[in-house]
Amino acid sequence: MHVRAVAVTTTALLGVALTAPLSHARADEAGDDGPTVVAHRGASGYAPENTLAAVDRAAELGIRWVENDVQRTRDGELVVLHDESLARTTDVEEVFPDRSPWKVKDFTAAEIARLDAGSWFGSEYAGARVPTLEQYVHRVEHNHQKLLLELKSPGLYPGIEQQTLKVLANEGWLDRRHVAGRLVVQSFDADSIRTVHDLKPAVKTGFLGTPAVSELPAYAEFADQINPSYGSLSMSYVSAVHAFTGPHGRPLEVLTWTVNDADTARRVAGYDVDGIITNKPDVVRDAVD
Template identity: 40%
Template sequence: MRNTAIRLALIALLGFPALVTGGTAVAAPEPGPDVIAHRGSSGITPENTAVALRTAIRQDADFVEIDVQRTSDGKLVNFHDCTLERTTDVEERFPGRPSYRVSDFTWAELRTLDAGSWFSGRYAGEPVISVDEVIRTVAGRTGLLAEISPCDHYDGLPRDLAASLRSHPRYVERALADGQLAVQSFVVEDAKTFHSLLPEVPIGVLDAERPSDAELTELSTWADDVNPQYTVTDQTLVDRVHELGMGINVWTVDEPGSIRKMAGLGVDGIITDYPQSLTGR
């Protein structure tokens, strides 16, 4: 349940009047959508780094969203792109490598990379972090929405993520009890596979296109959430997803007018690079 400060920030953002009792503003009883920090607070810090996660926590995000990939020696890491060039100094550290895919590097090699300077010199030396580090950072502080990477050269990522979560049984138990853990994927078969391995963990299917009613009906037989791009989302889609018993979390919503629109449609979560736009922190 979102705290009063966040509910008040949402009410102010949406232009709803607050109730006033004894001179003190009191939020309406219904909370707004979950605030989901996309790759951490990635609008103001380098994405998927520890500082991005810590900033999102400080901003009172309800969840941080991460991207799960695997190194050549089997370590699960938090990294979005299939290759390392855009957000690290990999070409300087390892010149002439035939491939710069995340999966072609060992964990020890990845730890030597600077994943912060591309964003700002202020963050020079920020390292690539593991999924284990993510869990240690968020446990008891905020929720985790883990995306299984859609990079098509991987095999078995859903299985590996399920095994990794099982290795933190106390975290999973507590996070589920608090509604602070979920997994998502663009690849339907990966989502299904993960669901078969850890059915107690809520699973969502990402979609850049508007899903058809037939697709929604099929998803409702096993999925917990449908997570479409906000540009294809309208009231009809939100209502249909809810009618089928699923939640809907939209991505990636950064512009204030679009945030207001999505919240007004009654979506369950807003994935954003700027969680502070929703939390007021």
């Protein structure tokens, strides 16, 4: 029997973010009884993270779910990049040596489009670019994949929730087919995810973190999933999450991150998680299949 919280206190919601169900996606890559495999920042163990090449590599491996990170440029363009700084995954220090600390929010979309986002990973990826959100969802759509979209550091980008939803709507990602089983929006920021839920209740949402069991009734009001780090997981915690029903009338789900080896994959699969987020989706799929 699933329980619903009657009230959500402000205290319980502060600093929280949620995750939404993958709607029967568990059979996509790991068999009818196995967890869904999600390619973290694309197949980022094999191609530069958050690039179109990483999306394509996931597709080549037969992985249907990909995860990405969304931030905003100085002139208001949404781009797909994990770090707040461009320094780790692009050649920004060479192209713009006097612009330290090279924050995404301090560069225009045109400036970011000049950067090489692939050479750091390997010479075969030289010239890969930081994609815009439009470019990224086009590629995911082209590959017939599904998207777990993370709003990264939304506190830096006021209004990014509404802007992201507008881009998704413009690209056809908020129709019934997509929201029913091809899209989840997640964040570490609970207020941000709650905003997404309020703006577009049909969109599945996810919290990245491990809230206390006593707080789960509050999350169940606006989250479809709870997505913790694998190091914080136990079988009892997964069972506790599954005991609640989310806003779309389904039991809360658990996707765990970031699992990159077979032994850990088998261990968390034994906890009955609904999904595993990984840089090496083929390794995890083969381990839990």
